[in-house]
Amino acid sequence: MTVTNQNQLVLNIDNKTRIFSSEQVKNALKDVYVKDIGSDYDIDKKGTQRGTQLLKVYLAIPYTRMEESSYTQATEATMLIINQYGHNVFSPITHSHPIAKLGVKGTWDYWQHIDYQFIDWCDEVWVLIPEQGIGKLFDSEGVKAEIQYAKTHNKIIKYISVENEEIKLH
Numbered sequence: 001m002t003v004t005n006q007n008q009l010v011l012n013i014d015n016k017t018r019i020f021s022s023e024q025v026k027n028a029l030k031d032v033y034v035k036d037i038g039s040d041y042d043i044d045k046k047g048t049q050r051g052t053q054l055l056k057v058y059l060a061i062p063y064t065r066m067e068e069s070s071y072t073q074a075t076e077a078t079m080l081i082i083n084q085y086g087h088n089v090f091s092p093i094t095h096s097h098p099i100a101k102l103g104v105k106g107t108w109d110y111w112q113h114i115d116y117q118f119i120d121w122c123d124e125v126w127v128l129i130p131e132q133g134i135g136k137l138f139d140s141e142g143v144k145a146e147i148q149y150a151k152t153h154n155k156i157i158k159y160i161s162v163e164n165e166e167i168k169l170h
Helices: 022-030 067-085 092-102 108-121 135-139 141-152
Strands: 002-005 008-013 016-021 033-035 042-044 056-060 088-090 124-128 156-163 166-169
Touching: 016 022, 056 067, 056 092, 056 108, 056 141, 067 088, 067 092, 067 124, 067 156, 067 166, 092 108, 108 141, 124 141, 135 141, 141 156
Parallel strands: 056 088, 056 124, 124 156
Antiparallel strands: 002 008, 008 016, 033 042, 156 166
16 A cells, blocks of 8 residues: 555555545545544444543442442442443443542542542543432532532533433433
8 A cells, every 4th residue: 555645545555556536535444434513533333432531430339338339339330331321431330439448448538639630630420310219419529529629620510310221311
């Protein structure tokens, strides 16, 4: 394969040479990728995002006094967000709970510095309403602080729940 200039692609396959214009290449690629109108992401025919940037989501959920349940719910929601939307998800509970079980302990004062860096990284903060009810969000020092930090840093905040193995936006 040789590119002679920006307007031509030359392929030599089995000693047969074919020359394609840039327009022919673009038309051929339309069958492989479909552009998602209004976004910076390419979506292949299976609906999977391709390219350099995925939407980065920080997933918040209450943790204290519901650690195992929180881990299970956050991990399921992370999987569903990846499968349903193709987003890049950071779930501090999914990523940190196994580490905490091995001995890294800490209060919100310890974890907030780590979590805030990931909120800085993300495009959006999604707050998972746990199966224990929305009241748990109001009782969670960490979730309230994450929401306030996200608001202060102009992050989009969405509230979600998992219903029948699907993400529901509220």
